[in-house]
Amino acid sequence: MTTPVPDGLKRDHLSDGLKRGHLSDGLKRDHAERPRLDRDQVTRYSRHLIIPEVGVDGQRRLLDARVLVVGAGGLGSPALLYLAAAGVGTIGVIDDDVVEISNLQRQVLHGVGDLGRPKVESAAEAVARLDPAVTVEQHQERLTRENATEIVGRYDLVLDGADNFATRYLVNDACVLTGTPLVWGSIFRFDGQVTVWNPPHGPCYRCVFPEPPPAGTVPSCAEGGVLGVLPAAIGSAQVAEALKLILGIGEPLIGRLLLHDALRATWSELAVERDPACVVCGDAPTVVAPGIDADQCDALPLHVVEAAQGHTLDAATLRRRLTDRESGREDFELIDVREPNEVEINRIDGSVNIPKGLFESGEALTRLDPSRPVVLYCKGGVRSAQVLAIVRAAGFDADHLGGGITAWIDQIEPEQLRY
The missing domain is CATH 3.40.250.10 (Rhodanese-like domain)
Incomplete structure (x- = not known):
């Protein structure tokens, strides 16, 4: 069973444009309910307002949007800053970790003065320094099978910056069960990936990756490393997708996996399809609770x-x-x-x-x-x-x-x- 979504939190964002693979009308709410721009906001967002595809109404959509960022680490750092800079009105951040010195090579949200502090607190302060009008909802906890759908269900859109397979499956399933679009990113050494999971208009994570790889076969960033600047490229690309979904413009990466090779300075694209037999978003889904058993990710062959x-x-x-x-x-x-x-x-x-x-x-x-x-x-x-x-x-x-x-x-x- 899915967790009910409170009234007013989930908007009617589906439209005919979805048949073409994107959200042509954005995350829609009755126009009269959207906040009006004040004098300071007109000045702050002026470079958005003069873009025809954004304009005043688009900026009001951004101010009205609620976006959850999973992880305040490498991908979460640029994502949180650019979502706030763009004027996304409410940003949730979930992370149960604290800032360590090894984070600072790539997690630019945090500084030396934040060592030992919860990442969600450091993230909230960084956003406040950029724009104190942005509301940051801090979830200083681990996303679990028990709380995932309830937390995800509060938001219009989720941006996944998780660094482990168990959380990726959990976030995907919670988004499918609550009907929430998911902007996904992944990084390792010099390579990054970005896509939008949004069934039934495209695949979900499990359609493309039905099972996690055997433990130890894919090194984590802690074992394999990551070029410090790579999260900036991938996290920024994720935010671009999030803004397009909110605004209902362009061609979001639904059914397309964007691949970045920083060593070769290339971006390429791979088509991905929805699996009708997918256990979570297929024609006869069997998953009723999000996530996978821990031993599916942790067990060695x-x-x-x-x-x-x-x-x-x-x-x-x-x-x-x-x-x-x-x-x-x-x-x-x-x-x-x-x-x-x-x-x-x-x-x-x-x-x-x-x-x-x-x-x-x-x-x-x-x-x-x-x-x-x-x-x-x-x-x-x-x-x-x-x-x-x-x-x-x-x-x-x-x-x-x-x-x-x-x-x-x-x-x-x-x-x-x-x-």
Whole structure:
């Protein structure tokens, strides 16, 4: 069952233009109900007012709109600032995280003075500095299956800046169940994606990505990194789509996935279609509550789990074994399966670096001594578990460090650098 949407929060935004794949009449409300522009607003938004496709009525639509931004991080930073600058009257932001120093490389919404503060508070203050007339509704909480449809249902439009698969499925489902258009973005290293999920006029997220990828097969930004400026490009593109939907102009990215390669400085487009068999927006949907089970995103493939059973060391055990190795009571090879650039940041003394990709290609197996046990580690334990499955399947005696070098630093060497 869907959560009822309170009267007056969801507007009649569907029109004949949707048959052509866009919201030709924007998020409509009776014209008389829209706020009128005062003298300061006419001056502030003058560059909008002189655009024929926006004008006074369009600006009033923006002031009347309610947009929810999921995440006040990399994508949320430019999104929140540009939504506020454009005059979107009410902006909701949901995030349960606090500002960390590693965020500042790309999350320009926050500063050094915000370290340790809830991101929603920092975001609200940044918006207030830009335009104190914008109403910011702070949701300092995690989006869950229990609250998703109720929170999403308060808004006309959702902009997704989530950085994990579980939240992406949750937001998508809540938007489908409440009939809310969703502007989606994703970033990784130098690549970004943007689209608008708005069934039945186009696909939803699950139509294109029915299942999350197996855990560890797609690195997160925390493991793979992201070029600091990339969120600005993708977040801004998301806001452009949001404004077009609110105003009812142009051709929103419904049924089109926009791909950006920052290294090649290219933008390309991929057609995506609605799946009639989709479990959430198809002809016979089966999803009645939003989101997916946590283990669908967190579970490693069965063969990896089985390989790690009985062969996962904690940090204290590895330290003891390294001490025994130094005294000659034990002999094994300690292998760091991270990328060389990661090893430059921190490492466990006495290890050698053989990246995971060389194990996947089989090349690394030729370097190992079959008579010598192996202990593997990575940043958090996922990549080393995957390599463990490969090494043990090849007949080697091997273990891996649960929690990776992060656990090692937490428990053994807190003075080491973190990333």
